[in-house]
Structure formats: structure tokens, C-alpha cells
Amino acid sequence: MSRSDRGRIPFALVGVLLLVTSATIAATSQPRAPPAEPAVSKALDGATADTQTALRDAVREASEDAAREPVVERANTTAGRALNESAPFRDALRIRVYLAAREQLRDVDRRRGDVRVRASVSPVTNVSDLETAKHRVHLERADENGTTLRVRVENVTLTATRNGRVLTEKRLSPTFVVGTPVLGMHDRVSAYQRQLDAGVTKPGLDQRLTAQLYALTWARGYAQYGGAPIDNVVTNRYVALATNAGLLDVQRETIGTSDGVGRRTLAVETGKLAGSELLGASGAEAPPVQGVLDSPTKPPPNDIQGLEPPDGTRRDDEMPVGVNETADDAFLDVVAHGDVNDSLATVYSADVRLVSDVDHVGGDRPAAPESPGANWTLVDEDLAVTTDVEAADVPPPASPAGWHRLESYGREVEVDRTRVRTWRRGNETRTTATEATETRRVAVAVVGRHVTSERAPANGVPTVHERGEGPLEGPNMADVRDEAVDNLVRSRGGTDAVVARAATGPLDTDPVRVEGDRPTALYRWVYRDLMDLRERVRGVEVRVERGTVGSFEVNPPAMLADRIRDQRVDLVDAPATYDGVATKARIAARVTYLDRVLERLDERAAERRNRGSRLGESLEERGGGSLSELQNGMDVPRASSPDRRPEFDGPAGPVRMRVDSAPSYLTRAKIDRERVPALDGPAHPLVTRNFNVVTAPYGDVADTVVGEMIGSGGTVRLATAARTLRAANATLERRDVSAVRERRDALRTEVSDGNRYVRQGMRLTLAEQGVGDGDAERREIVADGLARWDTTAGRALALSNGSASPAVAAAAADRESLDETREDRLRLELERRTETALRTDAAKPESEAVNRSRTATRDVATELTRRIAKNATERGVQRVTNESFDRVPSGLPLAPPITAWYATTNVWHVTVRGEYARFGIRADRGRPSEPGSDITYARDGGTVRLDVDDDGDPERLGRATRVDFDVSTTIVVVVPPGKSGVGDRDGNADERSDGWPEPGPD
Template sequence: MRLADDRRGRVPFALVAVLLLVGSAAIVATDRPSRRETPAVDRVVEATTAAAQTALRQAAVVAAREAAADPVTEPVDTPYGRVVNDSSPFRDALRIRAYLAARSYLSRVGERRDGVSASVSLPAVRSPADLRAAKRRVDVERTGPNGTALRVRFRGVTVRAERGGRVVAERRVSPAVTVASPALALHDRVTAFERALNAGPLEDGLGRRLAVQLYALAWTRGYAQYAGAPVANAVANRHVEVATNAGALAVQRTTLGATANGGERAVARSAARVAATDLLRAGGIDAGWTDAAVGVVEEATRADGVALASERLVGDGTVTVRANHSADRALIDVLGGSDASSLASVVGRGYAADARLFVRATRIDVSDAGTTVPGGNWTLVDRRRTTDRRVLDGDGAVSARVPSGWRTFERYERRVVVTRTTVSRWRRGSERRTTRRVRTERHAVSIALAGRHSPDSRVPRLGVERVYERGGPLAGPNLAGVPEAATGRLVASRGGPDALARRAVTGTFDRRPVRLAGARPDGLRPWLRRDLAALHERVRSESVTLPRAAVATYDANPSARLADRLRARRAELLGAPPRYAGVADKVRVAVRRAYLDRVLARLDERAAARDRTRRNLNGALAEADFGSLDRLRGVLAVSDDPPSSRPPTDRGLGGPLSLSVETAPTYLSLDPVSRERLGVAGRGRVTPLDARNTNLFTVPYGDVADAVTRGLLGPERVSLRTAATTLRAERRATAGRGDPALRREVAAATDHVRGRMATALAAEGIGLTDESPEAVVDRGLSRWRTPAARALALTNGSAVGAVVAETPGATAGERERLAARLRVAVDDALASDAARPPESTVSESAGVVRSAVREGAKRATEYGVNRTLARFNRTLASIPTGLPVAPVPGYWYATVNVWDVDVRGAYERLAVRSRRGARETAYVREQRLVRLDVDGDGAKERLGRTERVAFETRVPVVVVVPPGRRGVGDLDGDADERSPGYGERT
């Protein structure tokens, strides 16, 4: 069945009949008469009740229309206003209006038949207490398809019948009526609209849509700025204004079901104007051409169907992080260190063997002969004992046990006969007597001379082929001389096997091992260096690829990921064979292990340092009221996932709602607008939209960046790269008239790093003839002619390659080793305070740059393309900004910057209209008091207040660019951009 005539918008009579039937069925008698009524009374009461149902339906329609036209969104502190509940003021006001309208309409209802008259009524309202009771008698709820109809239940309606002035019947009923009024649905939609406008970026609403728009815009402009375009502000308030209006229109569509007439056109034109402004500024064209450019951009917009960036254009890239920096340091640690992981220590342990004697002595026979004590009363005068140990060849009765891992060089089997003779002289009066007792012990003694190779080699014990014979790599001696050396040290020098056998019986046998060194083959160290250089190249190129945004927001720890990868590939990189071909082969694997251990230790240190920086950054964000890294990452994630723009279904009871939306203003601008122009009550001017966007990491970083890098930088100092880029920007901004103080500081810091390079070059001794190391370094740096250029070459790593190129005659392995040593020397030098200019000097020059940028922008706007603009653009290309993530050569992953965008706005008037045939329901929000005659005395009481639809949302914007160049950020020195009305809104 069709619910409405589509051509005429009329409700079919069948539907009206159904509604009447349902409404009548909802009448519930709550108080029956005490005696049986007559048929005449019954007929009058039934007729009156039916008439009351119609009156209540009319009352509900009127009350809903008036409540929507004058909605209460906030109660007021008056006796009647306090009846309205804070949590549901609109619904309470609707219930009150429905009660008062019902009472009015019911007063007109009455029937008279056969001398019986009937009336219907609700209690009067004469006080706030009466109004509170009245409100409780009414329930309202949404009903029907999609909740677009209204159901109202009235409790305690009294139907009374009288005859001759006497009450003959009385009923109390609670009728419920359903009307096709969308008043409650419109209110809920506007409430949802206001809630969505105030939603943050992690919720479905304006904040999220604003994040989508601003991220697309900021990443596009940020990458253009990084590439060298003269973009002073990656995010400006003009962009925020357009993005906010585009987002607000999308929220209107998804919550209200329609958008304000002319809203899309206004947003499209404003977007075109902003785009034209950006293009003109970038191209250096006079601002007077803006209007003409707007037309061109609008035409292109219509052709392309794009009003504002709606998807991420750039910035989703990845960053590949290699282990090069840690690999270099580990190589220098192994080649030139003095600890247990150094090459010298590893080789020493590899060509070492422990030698030891193992012995087993067992008594196999004991015999006694002679007398020790004479009989009778004798007194001992003297006693002498002698021991004789005679060593004979053994018969293998026992065998000394040699533990696993030891190799037996020699075995000695002996039998030791120990004869102990005791001679005693006795006296008894004048008598003398001598007794002799002989005790003979026979011992079987087994002695084993054994050796153990490289007990501290720290490599897998796989066995070494012919370890005590010559052969294997380099045709080396291996440990061929160790058995003879062990015999000399432990056997011959201690008296030979017989003497050792005697000591075994007496318990004075020395079981302590001795360390013996084997002979090393010629060319061992160069061979090991070449093998280590090859491994270093492999490890240095090991990499992990991670999303740049995850790295820059500290969601991923590249050093930890690299360490995990190397640990997973450790066995492959170690390259241990099933069995070592010789001692040199085992030493080669030991050197590899020492190197890999050092690489992993360095990566673990880097991972821990990054975790500390992450904690510092979190603290700095919280201190600056920017939230946290988790919030930034959350917003970054949702910015790639725009919410749905599907409007809600508007078909309901009585047909489609046929919604239209009117807002004043249609477009929320940052500029003040007169109330008269908006067509709203009052005088003066209002600012429909206020915006503030704050850039976190400003030129050349600022206090927040200092907090992030706390513990990594020296006190009140900045990196040489920051100082050098600031010096270059200052010289460009002032046409070469830079502050000599900063120039001196950069030159002094550069000289310190150059000195460290010369020291490293001298220590390596590669490529030097009769020329000093300092001269080689100077020749390598000669291609950079200014202090700023030389300093930047040192910080970006290009200086190392230039110096290595000045060392002719070195082999490829030597040049790589020299490059690694120089890179480590430069890194260590850059980390010292001597290479970090004072922050005060750099900040003073940065202030000069900011002033020059502002002046350049002003002149560019006034005069168009000229020399001033060209210098202004060159200056922009030199300013360092943003926060380098792990800004160490070889570990500079990316540059990140953060903007905090705060928008506050209000529609002075918002009307949502639903037209069904000739009937229209308008829900109107604007700032005014709501008055209503509650007690029927003719004076309207203050019931509540209607408020404007106002909102505030805040979005953090993160932009990440690759390392190097100048970074990304606001370059004009205005890190806190506020619209004219920001801070005045209450």
C-alpha cells in the first residue's frame, strides 16, 4: 500500500483510519465508576472520549511545531525554569507544551445527550509544583519508520458525565496519540550535528574530517617546501578556514540529511581563492591578480570535480634504515680497540691453548715387617724414620682420566714403591734395645699431558682439522708446536715423569694449567682484515624498511628492528663451517663474532637512546599541551580513513521529510561580519569562526625541541648543522652581511671536526706520503668555500668521501676502513660541545632571518616579482625547521613537525525545515530566551533558553619529510597564528 500520494503529498484515508483505530485502542481506563452506568451515560462518555482523542492529536501537533520553532536547549534559573531538566531540556519543554495544549484543546470538548452532559479535562497549572506534576503526566518518544514520527501519551485525563448537576460517571484514561511530526527527530539530528561538530579527530565528526583535509594539505605543502618551493607556512589559518567549512558541510549532510543552500558553492569559491593565493605567493605574482586567478582555479575545480584536497597526495612513503653507522663504529672497535673484542685480543685467544697434567695415583699394596714396640717396661729413648720412593715402569693398572674437550699429548705410566723405615732405641735400667719396623706401599700412577685449544674463543666448538699439525688457511702452523712446548713446560721443567709420579704420591702434584701461544702464519692479520671488511660491507648494507610516519612519531624503533634482523641472520653472517679447516679459520669466525657482538651492542645502545628521546618528546608534547605521541599516531591513522558521507534515511510516517537547511552565515569566515548582514537579531559584528594553529618546532627549533633532545645535546648549545643552515640563511637574508659572531662560531666548530679527522687519518696511516694529515683533510674540504658549506659537508657525511678520495694508492679495503674511521671520528667530534655553537648566538641570527622573511613577504606582496622576492625565496630555502629524528649522520631517519589546530565557531542561526504537503515543521536554533504562559495568567514566564549551534575542536597535524635539506615547518617566524577573533569567544 502506498503511504502517500506522490503527486499531491496527501495522506490516504485508509491510513487515517488505521491511526484512529490504533490511537483509540491505546485509551486505557484507570478509574471505573462504582456503579453500573445506563446506556445513555455510556454513549455520552464514549463519544466524549473519542472527541478527546482528536483534540489530543491536534494538541500534540501544535506543541511539537511550537517546541521546534522555539526549542529549549538550556533551562533558566526561574521558578518555572527549574522544572526543566538539564539532561533533556527540549523533551521536557515539549512535554510541558503538549500538556498545556492538551488542556486547552480538551476544554473545548463536550457532549450532551438525553439529559446527560460529558466533559474531559486535565488539572490546571497554577504553580511550579503543578507544572512539575503536569510534566510527569506526559511522555514523548520517537516512533514510526526511522523514528520520524512522534508518540505522546497523556496520563490522568478525566472524563466526567453529569445529569442534573450530579456526577453519574467518571473515568480516568491515559490515551496515546501518534502524529507525523518530525519535531523530536529534527531536534535529535541537530543535537547530533552539534555533537559531531565538537568531535575530536579520533571520533566521527568535524575533527576527523578536518584531520583528513589538513593532513592532505599539510603533507602536500610540506613536501613542496622540503623540495625547495617558497612555502612559508605549511599550514595557515586560510587553509584551516576552508577545511573547517568543508568538514562542517559534510557533517550537515551525514547528520541533518541536507546541507545549507549555497554552502557547497561558498566552500568551492573560498577553496579556489586560497589555492589562487598560494599559487600567486609561490610564483611571486602581485596579489591584485587574486580575483582573476580565482576564476581560473574555479574553472579547473569544476573540470576536475575537486574542491579541496580529499586524499593523501604524498607522504605515505617509507624510510629504509641501514646499520651503516653502528657497523662503522663496530669495525673501528674491533680493528683499533684494546678490549676483549679487539682484533689483537681475538687473535691472541685463537692461537692460544691451555696445557695441563691430569693424574691418578692409587695405592695397590701395603706390607709391614719387624717390631715397633718391645715387650715389658721399656722406655723409648730415640726414634728415627726414613722414607724411600723408588719409581719403576708401570703396567697400566690405572689410567688418568682426561675430560672432554682436552686432547692427550702424552701418557706416563709409573709404579712408585714407598718404603718407610722406623728405627727405635729403648732403655730399661742399664739394658739397651733397638727395634726396626718397615712399611712398604706400592702405588700405581698414571699421568696424562693434555691440551685444550682456544678456551676463550667464544665461537661454536666445531673442532679443528689437524689442529696440532701444519695446514689449513695460509698453510699455517696451527698449533703444531704446542705439544712439545707443553712437554717442556709441564714435564721436563718439573723433573720428568718420575719426579711427577713421586709428587702424585706425596700430594704435591701441580694441576694448574698453563697458557701456551701457537705460532701465527705470515699474513694472518691482513687476511683477517680483508674478511672482516667483506663482512662489514654486508652488515653495513643490512636494512629495514619502515613507514616514515611510524619512525618519525616513534612508533617504530629502527635500531631495535635492525638488531632483531641481525640476530635472526647471525648464523648466516657468522659463516661458521661444519668443521674448522684450521686455527686461522677458527680465528676468522671468532673475529666475525666479536664484530657482530659490537654491532648489536651499538644498535642496542641506539635503541635505548631512541626510547629516551621518545619519552622526552612525550613529555614535551604534554608540557606544550599537544597531547601525546599515541594521540598523534591515532590522528595520523584516521586521517587516511575518511568517514562516510551517507545522509540518514528521511522517509518516514507520512512520506519523506523533504528537509532543507538554512544557516546564518552559510560560510563560516575568520573575518568579522555584521549581524545585520547575517539577518539575525542584535547589533554589532561577530566572527563566525576563530582559528589558531601553533607550530611546535620552529626556527631553528625552539624550547620544545630543546626539551626533546635533553640529554642528547650539551647545555644551551645547538647542532653544527643547525648553526650552519642558520648562518647560510642569514647571509642570504642580509645579502651577505651576516653576523660575524655566528660565522666565527661555525668556523671554530668546523676546525674542531677537521682536527679530529686529521688525527684519525694519521692513526690509520693510509695514503700518506710526505704530506701531513691536516693537508690531506684541507685538500678534501677545499671544494666547499664558505664556513657554512664546509660545516654542512661535515654534518651530512659528504666530507668523508671527499677526504678519502685524496688518498691515492690505497686498496679498496683500506679506503673503506679509512672511511669508516673518519665517519666515526666525525660523529664523535660532532657530539662534543666544541662542535656545538652556543644557542644564544644562533637564536640571535635566527631572529634576523625571521625579520628578513617577514619583510620579504611584505615586499613580495606589494611589488610582485622582483629582486626582493627572489632573495626572499632563496632565504626560505635555507631556513632549517622541524625536528630531525635521531639527527646523527647515518641515523637521520626523517624530519618531523607538528601543528596544533584549534577551531571555534558558531552559526548565529540554524533552521532545519521539513515540509509535508502544506504542513511545515521548522526547528530553529539561535540565541534567545524561550517564554511561555504556563499558569494562564496572560503573562509569559521564562522557561529556558535557545542557544546557537556552537563548536570547538582541536586537531594535531603531523608532517614527516625525508632527512636532509631544510626540513618542514612555518618559516615566517609566526609559530602561533591566530585569527582576529580568537580568544574573544566565550
């Protein structure tokens, strides 16, 4: 047996510990040192059991109250601020538990003979006590689903008395479990609200509404394309139906069940549509989808950029997609916004600072002056310092890591110091002083480091400080030393002043940025280099199958960005070492430009990725043979059925729940309290808006493209109006009809006004770029540039598609003898100004003039085409109908630069907002004393009040905010080219339900 003493405790020490422990327990439970007697112990035991029962009842009561009036949003009151803003419901429940416990414990009264035990918690005398009360109650789920609650209440006091005299007090902090699903109910309704608020990229209402609208819209869109009499592809009636179906799905996912009345109402509403357009659209035989990927009839040759004839005819034909105009956009970004200048300035910049080294040679500092005698009080002290600086041979100080020395100075400095103290005694004042001289050797250096450019690779410039080396024979960074000395030494009083400052105190060593001189020709040299790089970037391309572009299977901008990144080293073409700072600046500008190109491509890739993802989901939802060929190679899952949450099971068995919402089905109609008693008055539970982006025609079956029409305040794009005008002109050449001519003339005036506005912007750009001597000359320059287009429609199309800007820039260069770089910059500025002008209403003709001309032209052209087609060869029919309308469908042709017109698309933007007057759930786990009773959780927008200080005046805790939502989505439909296209045709592009834009009470 081991005789080691390690781990042994002397018995004497054990006795001491037991004595101290006993004393502690006594101090806690028996402050008045009562006599130990069975009556007291038994009464306390009984009261402890009664306390547990009372506390359980308190939790059940508080749970029911908290569920009936849940605090979802705290009030800005003293009582409300006692709740944590991130968890107001749980904190309110904790407070309710405490207050209910206060009331229930008043009934705890256990007697044993003449011994009486009462239970209590600390009173809440005012709202400031709420924080303390709240923190004495601890709540958490006792099971995974939240059907039971684990509670701990701190500092419950049991007081034993005999004839009114306190015998002892006992403090308890009991922990117990109560069967109440209040937390589970709150968490599930909160999860429901979160999914109503979630965006389209996360599971929730927006995502489900998008999936259902895609399926619905594609079915109806293809039926309309095939000839079904459908005026509106998307209507608010269908939006409301899809929204309610989505709401019920989300209820099943988050709560585990859905509103039974809502389900039945949805079935009724769906049945009402069973024989209407929905079934007609679903049952219509859609045309072969391969036509979406085939090219239309070849259009007539022209020199309008963007209308070149397509060159592909099959889905698997490869087509090139290049960077193209993105190269120009990025170029102007970095030139116009100063990014190139900034990159040049950074390369020609350096950070400079002072460093010093001070050594003590001899002497000392003056001692403290003594008091002139007894009873003198020190009232002031001053130190006078003078210096005498002499040249000396002192080694320069060491340069910090990464810095190099540009200049250094060595001096020996005598520092004379005089300490003066002022003393006072009564009305007398005296001074005492001491003097001393100290000699110091001081070395000060100006050090610098080149600013690190994030753009140019750090490959080193051996001739960085040599003037005249490298391209442009520039100064490189040779003048940085003088700039540094000027900024750090001369501007601060000169060498001796700086050295003296280092000798007597801390020296200002903060870095200062200085910029070296740049060669005069640097910017133009770099600009020309970027022009060459831009053409190389413009020529970067990828080859993709035409079908994968049309089905969004590939993302050309993302592929182009990857290609640029792969070729980045070659495109930058940085040397191993730079032959001068100018070369490093040129490389920095290249990197700046390529970064912007990649940013532009990434932005476009993100836009296309979002559209492709949504379109892929809708194709899978649509199904059926009419779409099967478009689905080749796609692997997009269908919108799945809602996942029902696990049963609401707890330790005591399943808890059955049901959703109880008012109204159960959110209708667009106005309803009142007679239909839904939970309402305060008339209300619109659901408001919807669907906006059809492209509502006007784009062209005919023979490919005379009228153009997309994007309505905004009663106007259309200039290109749309121009193509309509061109079609009217072509029709009038075949048949002179007064109605067509009259409306054509009105449209021509509108188009001419739009042309005039865009041309005005061109003249403004010429002025900003210093081109032309006065407005009259600038008018001539613009007119010369547009001279090749001799019709109003032709000029409008040239202005709209980018053909006019290079022509005007060339005319300006001829007249003003602009060099290559100025003409290039002018072209880019003209293109951007024109694009901006075309987006403004001033450049957009009135839609009424366009529609009136379109209608008259369509009627005449259709009859003309029908008559000629009877006697002409197929080629002849194509030629004639290319000058007129066959019929004018809806939609937007997919156009260059991605590819030729291979399909027609249309876009709907749908917004849905809704609000429940009351949304709640009921669970069959109520009071044990009332078998079969329910506990109800309901959010109705009401104010929650609670009398926390027992004064009869309830305080405002917060609000049971209503369950609501605001979701929006964009739906894209693609059909083959020609025929009737796809789109809303009743003239109401912006359909809004009654009550828009706010749901709820009127």
C-alpha cells in the first residue's frame, strides 16, 4: 500500500470545511437561526411542492396569454424597452410568467400545526423592475419541436412563520417542464413570415410564385402564339390564384399544415378557370419549338448597324460571340472617369518621410530650481530652450524596411535649457532658475518609397531615378528628391530648423505623398496603346451553339470573362523589368482597363445568369411535347411539392394543429366585417400589379421589324416609332390611302422631334469636347455626319442603333483635323450621350401616334400582302412583304449583338402585396383541467398591454404585427419568331387591382 501523502487532507481541515459549509447553509436558509423542528421542515416540504404546482399553472396561463396577444414588435415605451428588440416575444413571455407566478404564489399557504409557510417572488412596483423580473425567468424548448417548455424561476422565497413571527426563509430556483407548445407555435408562424419575406433566391413565397407563374405564362403564351384567342397572357386573376397556392404551400412547409378553408376556396377558384383560357392554353397544340432556334426569312440588305442578315439556321450551329461593344464601354469608363489618370499618377508618386537618430554627447538637463524658503508655494513653471546648430560629420540614420534614403543631414546641436519656477507667499512672488547645456549629435534623413500600384506588376524599374531613360525620354522619378526636400525640409524652416526640432523633441515623421513630373506626351501615348489593346479585346470571342444561347444553357459574357482572364498575362504584356517609369504607367493603365472590361462582363454575366435560371425553371415546369426540343440538354428541376414539416410531436405525443387565418383566401375584392369579422372595416387583403414590358408590335411574319415598344408614360422608344414609320412609308409606296398618310404624317412629326432631341445631345457633346466654333458649326457637323441617311426613319434608326455616332465623329475629325485619339474619344462620348438621350422621354414619340399609324398600316399592308401572295413566287412574296406588314404581333425580337433574331420574347414584372387581418394557429394542447381545449396563437395587428406594476393601468408592451408580404418577380417567355408573337394585347400594359398599392384596410 502506498505511503504517499499526495491527495490526502488532514482530518482537522475536513472538520473546518464541514463547519464552514454548515454555517453557509444556515446563513442562507435560516437567517434567524430557528430551532430545528419537524413541523417547520414538513411545512416547507409541502410548500415547495405547492410552489412547483403554482409555477406550472403560471407558465400555462402566461403561455396562453402570450399566444393570444404575441408581442412581435416592442413598443417605444419604458415597458416596451425592457424587451430585447431581437426577441420581444420570448421576453414578453418571460415577463408574463413572472407576473403570473406572482399571482399564483399568493395562493400557496401550507400549514403544519401553528407553522405557516407562504411563497412569493419579489414585487414589481414599477416598470423599471421589469428587467430584473425578466432575468429571473429562464425559458427554453424542452424538446426539438417546441411542444414543451423548460422553465427556471429564480429567487422564489418560502417564508415560515408562527403567529406572525418569521421562523425561517428558504430561497428556491426551481426548474421544471410544462407541456405548452407556445414557443413552437410562435417559431412556426415566424418561419412562415420569414418565407413570405424571402427573395426569389431563397425558399419561400416569391420562389413558389415565380415557378407557378412561369408554368402558367408559358402555357398561355404558347397557346396565344398558336392562335388561341388570349388577349392577356398574364392577368391579375391568375396572379392571385398562384399567390394563394403559394401561400398554402409555404404554410405546409413552415407550419406543417395549411388553412382548410383556404384549400377549399383555392379549389373553387381553380375550378372556375377550368373551362376558360387556362385550359385552352394548356390544351392548344403548340408549334414545334425548334423554330425558336431557327432564323427567320432574310431581311433586305441595309447599312443600319444591328440589322445584318442572320447566318445560322440550326440549333447546333456554332456562332461566335465577341466582347464587341463591351470593350468600348469599359474604355470610356476608365478614360472619362479619370481611372487612367489616377493609375498614371499612382505610378509617378512616392511616399516620403523624415527619420532621425539623436545621440547624447555631453552635458545634462537643468535640475529643478529650489524653493526660496519656507512657506513658498509653487504656482508656475517654465522651460526655455535655445539651440546652436553646427555642421558635423554624423553617420546617416538607418532607413526603415522598404524605404530608401534620398537625402541626409548631420549636425551637432548645443541645447541650452533654462528652468524657471515661480513661487508665491502671501502677496509676495519670487522666481528661482537653473540652467544647463547639453550637446547632441543629430542625423536626419529624407527617405522615400514608391507608391505600390495595385495595377502594374512590381517588376522593378532599374532607371527609376535617372532622367531621360526609357520611352518618351521623361524624367522618371528623378525629381522626387527635390519634391521631398521641398515638402519635408525647406517648407519646415530648412535643415537647421528640422535638425534642431529632432534634437529637442519628437520629429514629425508622418509620410507625405509627392508626385513626380510626367512627360507631356505620356497620356496620348498611353491612350493610343489602350486603343490597340481595346481592339484586341474586342476581337476576343467564344463559340457557342445557337440553341444553347436561346435556351440560356450557356452564359456568353461569363465565358468571355473567363477567356479574358486566361489571356490576361498576354494582354497585359508586362516586361520582366521596366525600361522606365512611363512603361510601368502604360502597363498600369492596361491593367486598369482590363479590370473594367472584366467588371462589365461580370455584370452582364450576372444579369444573364439570373434570367437563364428563371427561364430554365419555367421550361421544366411547362413540360409537354411542344417544349421538349427546347429542353434538350437542360437539367433544371421542377418546382417541388411543398415539404410538410415533421409532425408536431412532443414527449406527451403528437400535437394537432390547424391554421386559422382571416381571410383564409386572400382575395383582390374589397371585403368587410360581414364576410370576415376580424376586419376593422372595408379592406383589400390582396393587391396585385403586373406590368407587361413589351406591349406593342415588333414586326410581321416577313421580318419587317417594327421594333420593341417599351411604354413609359405614354411614349415608345425612338427605334420602335422609326420602324413603324418605315413600314408606313413602304405601304404608301404600294397604295396611297389617305388614312395611312394622315397618321403617317403625324408619326413622322413625332419621330422628327425625337431625332432633334438626340441631335441636340450630340451638339452638346461636341461643345464639351471643344469641337466646333459655335452652335451653328456644330449643327453642320452633325448634319454632315447624318447625311447618308436621307429619311426621317433612317436617321432615327441610325441614331438608335449606334451607326450615327461614328459618322458624326468622322465628320468632326475631317472639319477640325482631330488626331486619332481625339476622334476616338469623341466617338465614345457621342455614343454614350446618345444612349442616355434615347432613354429620356424627350426622345420617345407618343405611343398614340405610333399605334394609330401602326393600326392603319397593318390593315392596308395585310390586304396588300394577301393580294400579292396569290400571284407572286415565294421570293416575290418575301420581297414585297419585307416592305409592309403581314400582321403586327406583340413581343420583342432577340437581336444583335448576341445573335440575329432567332426568337421572340416578352417580359412581365409582377408585384403582389398581401396582408392577413388575423393569422393564427390553434393547437390541441390547452389546460389539463380542460381536456380538448385549444391554445391559440394569433397575430392581428393589435396593441399588447400588460399591467406590470399591479396599479390597474396596463402598460403598452408592443404590437402583434399582422402577417403580410410584398413579393415581386419577372417572368420571361420565349416563342419562335414570326406569327403572332407573345404579349398582352388589350392595351393595358400596367394592370393594377383595386386597392393598389397598399393591402389591408382602405
